[in-house]
Amino acid sequence: MKSGLRRFLIRVGRNWALLFLILMLTYFSIFGLGFFSLKNYQNILVASTTTLMLAAGETFVIITGGIDLSVGYVMGAATVIAALVMRDLYNSGVSESLSILLGCLAGLFSGIIPGSINGFLIARLKVPPFIATLGMFGVAHGAGLILSGGFPVVNLPPSLGFIGNGYIFYYLPEKGFSFLQRPEMERTEVRNLVGIIPIPAVIAAIVLIIFGFILAQTRFGQHTYAIGGNVDAALRAGISVSRHLMIIYIISSMFAALGGVLYVLRFTTGSSLAGEARMLDSIAAVVIGGASLFGGTGNLKGTVIGTLIIATLETGLVILGVQPFYQFFAVGIIIIIAVLIDQFFPEMIYEDES
Amino acid sequence: MESPTPILEVINLTKRFGGLVAVDRVNMQVFPGEVVGLLGDNGAGKSTLVKMISGVYQPDEGQILFQGKELKLSNPMEALKLGIETIYQDLALAENLNVYANIFLGREKVKKVLGFINVLDRNYMLEESRRVLKQLDIEIPSLRNKIQKLSGGQRQAVAISRSIYWNAKFLIMDEPTAALGVAEQQKVLALVRTLKAQGVPVIIISHQLHDVFSVADRLVVMRRGRKVGERLTRETTPDEIVGLIVGSIRE
Numbered sequence A: 001m002k003s004g005l006r007r008f009l010i011r012v013g014r015n016w017a018l019l020f021l022i023l024m025l026t027y028f029s030i031f032g033l034g035f036f037s038l039k040n041y042q043n044i045l046v047a048s049t050t051t052l053m054l055a056a057g058e059t060f061v062i063i064t065g066g067i068d069l070s071v072g073y074v075m076g077a078a079t080v081i082a083a084l085v086m087r088d089l090y091n092s093g094v095s096e097s098l099s100i101l102l103g104c105l106a107g108l109f110s111g112i113i114p115g116s117i118n119g120f121l122i123a124r125l126k127v128p129p130f131i132a133t134l135g136m137f138g139v140a141h142g143a144g145l146i147l148s149g150g151f152p153v154v155n156l157p158p159s160l161g162f163i164g165n166g167y168i169f170y171y172l173p174e175k176g177f178s179f180l181q182r183p184e185m186e187r188t189e190v191r192n193l194v195g196i197i198p199i200p201a202v203i204a205a206i207v208l209i210i211f212g213f214i215l216a217q218t219r220f221g222q223h224t225y226a227i228g229g230n231v232d233a234a235l236r237a238g239i240s241v242s243r244h245l246m247i248i249y250i251i252s253s254m255f256a257a258l259g260g261v262l263y264v265l266r267f268t269t270g271s272s273l274a275g276e277a278r279m280l281d282s283i284a285a286v287v288i289g290g291a292s293l294f295g296g297t298g299n300l301k302g303t304v305i306g307t308l309i310i311a312t313l314e315t316g317l318v319i320l321g322v323q324p325f326y327q328f329f330a331v332g333i334i335i336i337i338a339v340l341i342d343q344f345f346p347e348m349i350y351e352d353e354s
Numbered sequence B: 001m002e003s004p005t006p007i008l009e010v011i012n013l014t015k016r017f018g019g020l021v022a023v024d025r026v027n028m029q030v031f032p033g034e035v036v037g038l039l040g041d042n043g044a045g046k047s048t049l050v051k052m053i054s055g056v057y058q059p060d061e062g063q064i065l066f067q068g069k070e071l072k073l074s075n076p077m078e079a080l081k082l083g084i085e086t087i088y089q090d091l092a093l094a095e096n097l098n099v100y101a102n103i104f105l106g107r108e109k110v111k112k113v114l115g116f117i118n119v120l121d122r123n124y125m126l127e128e129s130r131r132v133l134k135q136l137d138i139e140i141p142s143l144r145n146k147i148q149k150l151s152g153g154q155r156q157a158v159a160i161s162r163s164i165y166w167n168a169k170f171l172i173m174d175e176p177t178a179a180l181g182v183a184e185q186q187k188v189l190a191l192v193r194t195l196k197a198q199g200v201p202v203i204i205i206s207h208q209l210h211d212v213f214s215v216a217d218r219l220v221v222m223r224r225g226r227k228v229g230e231r232l233t234r235e236t237t238p239d240e241i242v243g244l245i246v247g248s249i250r251e
Helices: A003-014 A016-031 A038-047 A049-063 A071-091 A096-110 A112-124 A129-148 A158-164 A187-192 A199-217 A219-229 A231-236 A241-267 A276-288 A300-320 A325-344 A346-350 B046-053 B076-082 B099-103 B122-135 B152-165 B182-197 B209-215 B238-246
Strands: A167-172 A176-179 A194-198 B008-017 B020-030 B035-040 B061-066 B084-087 B110-113 B117-120 B170-174 B202-205 B218-223 B226-232
Touching: A003 A016, A016 A300, A016 A325, A038 A049, A038 A194, A038 A199, A038 A300, A049 A071, A049 A199, A049 A219, A049 A241, A049 A276, A049 A300, A071 A096, A071 A112, A071 A129, A071 A241, A071 A276, A096 A112, A096 A158, A096 A241, A112 A129, A112 A241, A158 A199, A158 A241, A167 A199, A194 A199, A199 A219, A199 A241, A199 A300, A219 A231, A219 A241, A219 B117, A231 A241, A276 A300, A276 A325, A300 A325, B008 B046, B020 B046, B020 B061, B020 B226, B035 B046, B035 B182, B035 B209, B035 B238, B046 B170, B046 B202, B076 B084, B084 B152, B099 B122, B099 B152, B122 B152, B152 B182, B182 B202, B182 B209, B202 B209, B209 B238, B218 B238, B226 B238
Parallel strands: B035 B202, B035 B218, B084 B170, B170 B202
Antiparallel strands: A167 A176, A167 A194, B008 B020, B008 B061, B110 B117, B218 B226
């Protein structure tokens, strides 16, 4: 094969997920009525933040060669904890903004507990990740149900939804742009209001950029890849593998908990089932993004692309009027293709990078 | 050619596994810049002997002196810290990382960005790796290549450069040529000669008599846990060594 053609094919192979995403966006934009709009694109982005948070943490875990099955219910339990704290503080007379802030922090830091337990079981007691996190899957599910009594937690502070459903900029044709706050307007004008850059997407982007940087540019990231590539080599190089794995599983759970906090901010409710449907999507997103379940490869950019593929597919198929059942079908096929590409064309992925 | 003080000396070293005496009162010395070939049939105790030197096993009796001081190693990391490096057959490299990342694995060089963020200093690691490979006359097409893409001999070379870069004072090579093709074997042997020329003492275990004869200064033969012979390479023949290995020649 000519080297130019070969290089081209390698480039296509390495970026197939991104190309696929672009093709899909183009197709839906042309053929899906109403797909091509700022509003719809922003909706896709906001809708994918949950999967994105679960998948980001999962990426770290999968690179080390592990798996975290508990993220969906850890997220659910975090929504319940955040919502309960907000509700009870607010009802006992604490100010609205403080109740919301403390609720968010409680939800976020609740992720430390399942993460530490997963990490301890896996790193110190050598329980296989699949089993340890399957146990936590059940425990977190149960904890969420027990804390909430099996019902969604409602009656939260009234202005809660403003952050989760807010935008950085608003545009109203007659009044121009405004920053963070909706302009004053008549009821009839509301339909003309355009929100630009949704807040949950901004929060997700900031966190992803920080952790993407950690994974790609720091010693911590390098050790994460080394553990996934050859744990004996990592040990022999003096890397404290069990401490590192503890941190990895805490990162995973805290990402899940952050996903939970964002959920509460958007839907103004807490539910132990909030992340249930997204758990397998998150693993799928990581795999579509180029990570191998054997460990050692993957990155957050790929995971973001993988997540967006799933979210775009869901929205696009709905807009095209395809029965939602076919979504599962389509996502399943894409996962299989992703794994086959990883299996049969490893050189596409392993070609030298810096 | 032997200078008076050995860099490594083992005295009456003994290791038992249950009723089996794997290594039985072995005495041996290695001098600076010397390559010692350790020979013997399977189960003769060669690997057990070097594993005591590298801290994997703890001796039941006897002493190990390294640079004149007695060694009490409880794990391999302690040996590594003292500069006693073992190059294993199943090389301890992360195949998903590139050459320089492996050379610096666990000891990555970082630089500060914005005054407080530690970021991998890839250029520094690349240049330093290039320097050590050059010093050892090793050619690897690109140091950005993942280990996965390298041949067995190149991997061996990376593992050796890694230990040299981190100031290995003593190298133990356990069957370094076993899994390699002929041309690759020659490269690894050339590398051993380079190490010797630079004054790094090496113990090399190998079944390939030809290899050992081509690099070692001195040969130590073990049989059933005991040292049964020691010869200067230039004063012996493969036939004599085989005789010692199988027990047809006795001292």
